[in-house]
Amino acid sequence: MGNSSRMTFFFIYTLLRRGLLLACLLLATPAWCAEILLTAAEDGDGVQAFAQALAQQRPEDRVTFKPLKDLPAPSRLPANTRLILLDLPGLDWRLQETQGPPTLVLRISRLQAHQRLGTTQPPRISLLWSDPPLDRQLRLIANVLPQARRIGVLYGAESEFLLPELRQYATPMDLEIVPQRWDNISDSRPLQTLFRNSDVLLGLDDPQLYNPKTAKNLLLSSYAQQLPLVGPNAGFVRAGSLASTYSDQSDWLAVLNRLLDHPPATWPRSLYPDHFKVVGNPQVARSLGIEQVDESSVAARLDEGEKRP
Template sequence: MPARRSWTSPGPFLTALLLGLVCLFALPAQARDILLVSTEQSAALQDFAEALARRRPHDQVRLESPENLPPAARLDSETRLLLLGSGALNWRLASHNAPPALTLLVSRVEARQVLGEREPPHLSLLWSDPPPARQLQLALQLSPRPQRIGVLVGPSSEFLLEELQRTAERLGIELVSELQTRAEDSRPLRELLGRSDLLLGLDDKQLYNAQTIKGILLSAYAQNRALIGPTAAFVKAGSLASTYSDQSDWLETLDTLLDEPAEQWPRSLSPERFKVQSNRQVARSLGIDLQGDAELAQRLAEGEKP
């Protein structure tokens, strides 16, 4: 009778093959060159670059000014470009056939001012301003619930009304708007406050800035109207509340995108993760019942799930 062959242990060839596969899968992912480009070199941006480097230890992460770089078209096509601000965006747009890029620290209004209605290929815009639909949903969490939401727009932000109107119709609320073309003209704001229950601010720096916010808030509160947004930076000044994404939220989003093929990057997006910041003193003075910030963020996130 022939001897029975035992399969309890692999032969030398199979052992070597298995060891090779184990070593292959144990190797770190291919290192990438991640280039952050900014016309500003602030401590905050340096901290952001260092945080991204810590999150991706196998990649080479560096922060550079356009002045120290060749034209974008001369960069290696495998470079992962992160454009920080409109100055870096303009540098990238000056070159054709440059590597794909993710653009941060640019709002919808700023992008419109730079790009117009163009949609350059291989350019993804990660919006710095809160999604208008998310801000509208935040307004609807207030008690009493507003029925008419007013939006003040300028020539640079008027294009956002179409998206806001679609969202308002879906949510079953009335959206009213006024166009302000001159900074010194207070009539559009007065008329808007008289026709609405709450004011929704847009990140249009010609309308909402350090010089105008005090007058807007005084006019709104004189008629017992709250202001949502335009960004979390205005909450301390007297805005009621806003959604926002902090550095950890952005790093989470970038970490995912940087591992994807550039051709799969979306045309535009906002981080899925976000937080809510509110002004409790303003809520009390206006007689508004406001849930905790964490609870508000959780309810809004649940509402955005498909």
């Protein structure tokens, strides 16, 4: 083989080696980065902190936040965008058109979705529920108040649709749901009727029933009847209910991180976060003569129960 032939051979050989090395590197690293767009009607510190936390969690992706007022119609956004809505105005805007990028909706409760969507499921939209799942709340009651069997539930016109599901979860646990409609929050008689027939009150995340105007009446009546109130959310525990499960920002970031690792076509239509915590009110427990809730221990037991087949 002549010198020129050998040089040509080694030149081609070197190019092949470099090409194979480049191919291996391309296979070992992500082939693309996702365009993740967060939006909300209000551009506050909390929203910015959430967007920054998500960006830090996903350094390979391009994570941006834009106020809702600065966005075009949903159908005019690039199809490869992964859209995350952080408030209800964002969902109302997204529902204006069926066309639009795959969308994850945060901070929406079952009741809020039912008000807007009924039983329909819009395509390419996944709802991540903000209210505690009913079965988890019932298992919380079973853990902290094992003697309770009659679960009193106040409901209104907007939250009545949750009762069949609640009964479905309660039956295998040998719990009885005692429902009481409360249409006039100025009338305490439905409360008194429910308290007489219940061992514990489970609060649904219905802002018509559980709000700053009703909190004093509900909580004082609960103390007077020595009847614990569980839920409806972490904020109400701080106001004076006994305990609740809840998911915070770190829990939601974990959920988003998992979903964004997969193609949007695989996203569920709706989802409760796998990650959650338990909050209890020690002062309320003492006033009701109940053992203080061990938040981390109870959360671990509930989590273990959910992982069982």
